[in-house]
Amino acid sequence: MQADPFAFASLLAEQILKGEGVGKLPIDPKAFARAKDIEVVAKPTSSAGVSGMLVRSGNEFAIAYATHLENEGFENFSVGHELGHFFLPGHMDAVIPGGSGMHESRAGFNSKDRYEAEADRFSAGFLMPRFLFFPATETAGSGLAAIEALATLCKTSLHATAIRYAQCTREPVAVIISVGSRIDHCFLSEALKQASGIDRLRKHEAVPRGTATHAFNQDSNNVKKAARVEESCNLQDWFGGKRSLPIGEDVLGLGRYGKTLTVLHSIKLPDAEEEEDEAALIESWTPRFKR
Ligand SMILES: [Zn+2]
Numbered sequence: 667m668q669a670d671p672f673a674f675a676s677l678l679a680e681q682i683l684k685g686e687g688v689g690k691l692p693i694d695p696k697a698f699a700r701a702k703d704i705e706v707v708a709k710p711t712s713s714a715g716v717s718g719m720l721v722r723s724g725n726e727f728a729i730a731y732a733t734h735l736e737n738e739g740f741e742n743f744s745v746g747h748e749l750g751h752f753f754l755p756g757h758m759d760a761v762i763p764g765g766s767g768m769h770e771s772r773a774g775f776n777s778k779d780r781y782e783a784e785a786d787r788f789s790a791g792f793l794m795p796r797f798l799f800f801p802a803t804e805t806a807g808s809g810l811a812a813i814e815a816l817a818t819l820c821k822t823s824l825h826a827t828a829i830r831y832a833q834c835t836r837e838p839v840a841v842i843i844s845v846g847s848r849i850d851h852c853f854l855s856e857a858l859k860q861a862s863g864i865d866r867l868r869k870h871e872a873v874p875r876g877t878a879t880h881a882f883n884q885d886s887n888n889v890k891k892a893a894r895v896e897e898s899c900n901l902q903d904w905f906g907g908k909r910s911l912p913i914g915e916d917v918l919g920l921g922r923y924g925k926t927l928t929v930l931h932s933i934k935l936p937d938a939e940e941e942e943d944e945a946a947l948i949e950s951w952t953p954r955f956k957r
Contacts, residue, residue, distance in 0.1 A: 675754060675784045676791025679746075682753060683795050691798050692821040695745040695789075699729055704752065706745060708733050717773035718744035720751050722762045727752065735922055739823030740774065746789030747773035747782075754784055774826060776851055793822050794830040803835045809931040810894070810916035813841075825920060828927055829853050840904070840930040844873050846883055850925060861935050864905035877903050878915045879928045889919035889926055904930060911935070 683693065696706045705728040709719070717740070718731040731744040748771060751757040760781050761769035777783055794816075802819060806812035817827040825843065832841040838858035843850045852867045873880045878897040882888050894917065901911040914932040 672784055672787040675750065675787035676796070678753060679750070679788045679791035680795040680797060683792065684797070688795075689798075691794075691802065691819050693793050693795070694821075695742050695749060695792065699745060699749060699752075702752075703727075704729055704749075706731070708741075710734055715772050716770050718748050718771045719768050720748045720761065720771070721768040722758070723766050737823055737922075738821055739817060739826065742793055742821055743786075743789050743823055743826050744771065744773045746792045747771050747785045749792060750785030750788030751781070754781075754788055757781055757785070774823070790826055790830050790833075794820050794827065794834075796834055799830060800834045803831060808837070809914050810896070810918055810927075810929045812931075813929060824918065824927060825923065825925075828929065837931070838933040838935055840867070840928075842867065842873075842879070842928040842930070844879060844883060844926045844928065845924065846886075847872055847880070849873060857935075858933065863907040863909060864901070865907060867904065874903055879917050879926060882917045882919075883926055889924060890921065892919045892921045894918040899930075901933060909935075 686698075699706050705726075707728065707730050709730040710733050716732055718729060721728040721730065729745055729748040731741050731748070733741065735741075751761050751769065751771075771785065772782060773786055773789065777786070799816070799820070802816055803812070806815045813824060813828045813831050816822075816831060817824050820827060822830075828841040832839055832853035832855045835855050836857060837855060838861060839855045840852060840858055842852040849867060849869060849871050851869055854867070858864070873883060877899055878895055882893070882895060887893075896914070896916045898912050899915045901907070901909055901913050911934065913930055916929045916931065918927045920927055
């Protein structure tokens with residue numbers, strides 16, 4: 667398995683919180699920054715896609731966060747992202763070369779830029795540190811409802827919370843972000859990745875026909891109006907393979923964000939031993955003929 671190249675950024679955020687003795691959710695990134703003498707201001711941005719800015723003048727720092735999405739969770743994520751540039755090794759020199767100036771960020775937009783991606787992962791780990799977030803996942807329920815409960819607890823966006831949930835839960839779940847007929851990005855929890863005989867979902871692949879998500883995305887109003895459906899489907903609809911298993915498929919329009927969030931959950935994978943026993947049983951029933 668490929669090691670996660672950005673995991674260190676989340677780990678650093680968690681270490682910083684532990685070092686400060688932070689022991690409960692939610693984490694308030696604005697208050698945290700101010701306590702570090704970093705000025706934090708709200709700023710409506712004119713250029714779309716800019717989530718926030720880091721401004722440096724010598725040893726003075728300021729963070730501006732965009733308010734155009736009117737989403738507190740997204741604002742927190744943006745401030746966490748700028749804190750990432752502040753704390754991650756090498757970032758300050760890379761994003762504000764020369765010691766003075768400003769950096770415009772595009773937080774949470776799945777940037778291919780290494781520094782942006784690292785700052786995003788820092789922010790996710792900072793707002794949803796595993797040592798506090800994982801225990802919360804254990805009592806949050808399942809599916810979209812669990813993610814909503816965790817987003818309320820952490821004051822984070824549903825999008826960021828869903829991704830972090832897939833990283834931290836011990837349940838087999840998949841979180842899929844789609845736009846129209848395409849998968850924009852997707853995350854499988856470790857338990858689902860370990861399951862044998864399922865096809866990997868890929869970025870830019872088509873949303874499978876016959877799924878609730880496919881039907882949902884036929885009408886773009888569903889996304890705008892933040893409509894939601896909770897349906898069931900079959901594991902094979904999404905992942906192919908030999909296992910026919912009913913699973914839950916919760917779908918939510920992410921409003922202004924313009925994307926659809928799908929959570930596949932309640933996936934009762936048989937454990938490896940059970941499956942082996944079953945295979946052995948079938949084998950024992952299969953009559954053998956001599957040639
Ligand atoms: Zn940035």
